[in-house]
Amino acid sequence: MTWYQKGTEGAEAVKDFEEDRASKFGGAYRLWIPAGGSTEFTFLDTEGFFFKEHNYFANRSWMNWETCLQDIGEEDCPFCEAGIRVYYECVFTVIDHAEYESKKTPGRIIKNTKKLLVLRSTARKKILRKRDQHEGDLRFVRMSTHRDDSKECSTGEDFEVVKRHTKAEVAAMAPKEWMGQAITPDVWMEPFEYVKIFQPKKAEQLERILGRVSPVGSGDGPSRSGGEESSEESKGSSNKPAPSVHSLING
Numbered sequence: 001m002t003w004y005q006k007g008t009e010g011a012e013a014v015k016d017f018e019e020d021r022a023s024k025f026g027g028a029y030r031l032w033i034p035a036g037g038s039t040e041f042t043f044l045d046t047e048g049f050f051f052k053e054h055n056y057f058a059n060r061s062w063m064n065w066e067t068c069l070q071d072i073g074e075e076d077c078p079f080c081e082a083g084i085r086v087y088y089e090c091v092f093t094v095i096d097h098a099e100y101e102s103k104k105t106p107g108r109i110i111k112n113t114k115k116l117l118v119l120r121s122t123a124r125k126k127i128l129r130k131r132d133q134h135e136g137d138l139r140f141v142r143m144s145t146h147r148d149d150s151k152e153c154s155t156g157e158d159f160e161v162v163k164r165h166t167k168a169e170v171a172a173m174a175p176k177e178w179m180g181q182a183i184t185p186d187v188w189m190e191p192f193e194y195v196k197i198f199q200p201k202k203a204e205q206l207e208r209i210l211g212r213v214s215p216v217g218s219g220d221g222p223s224r225s226g227g228e229e230s231s232e233e234s235k236g237s238s239n240k241p242a243p244s245v246h247s248l249i250n251g
């Protein structure tokens with residue numbers, strides 16, 4: 001790895017980065033709460049979108065994911081071959097009721113944010129069991145969650161059903177605009193387009209990304225949930241990649 005990139009190599013790196021940015025910053029944030037934190041959220045869909053993805057450490061962050069190519073069958077998955085841990089994800093679209101202060105406009109409170117609820121292992125089983133207990137339909141069901149420690153799924157795992165909202169109640173939560181564009185409640189209440197957001201990259205593209213990643217130790221995540229920004233958790237990792245020009249491109 002060099003401290004510079006030339007021509008097509010640099011252009012490809014920028015393209016990979018732009019594609020990541022499209023999914024990370026295109027409004028499809030993942031619901032994440034810190035250890036000890038809580039929130040409430042309401043489901044906008046009930047089916048669940050299941051797929052396999054790799055979670056890896058790069059640019060001092062665990063917030064890096066790539067959809068696994070293993071099951072697609074056309075190409076070998078470079079991330080599997082490199083021994084980077086793969087997770088079986090189950091995704092829903094939810095409204096996060098947590099309140100945040102706007103970074104752009106201090107003093108402005110943002111709440112009722114549409115997010116991806118990405119569930120792993122125990123969290124996934126618990127939510128699917130809740131669905132069974134609620135006529136197999138999670139739509140508009142409001143739950144609370146608490147995350148006891150950083151080993152838990154980044155959504156927390158202590159789920160309690162608060163109530164089932166009516167469609168009208170959920171529609172009333174819709175912001176006037178979303179991602180800078182005027183929207184109607186009906187459009188806002190549509191689940192995310194998972195097939196677009198988690199669209200697998202080409203094997204050669206994953207190989208390029210891999211070339212810029214130093215897998216941590218065995219490739220294990222910081223916890224079985226992984227995927228969160230936490231200096232506490234990344235401290236223990238051996239083999240920490242040194243910041244490079246690539247991290248400037250990437251972030």
Ligand SMILES: [Zn+2]
Pocket residue numbers: 054067068069070077078079080081086
């Ligand atoms: Zn894979």
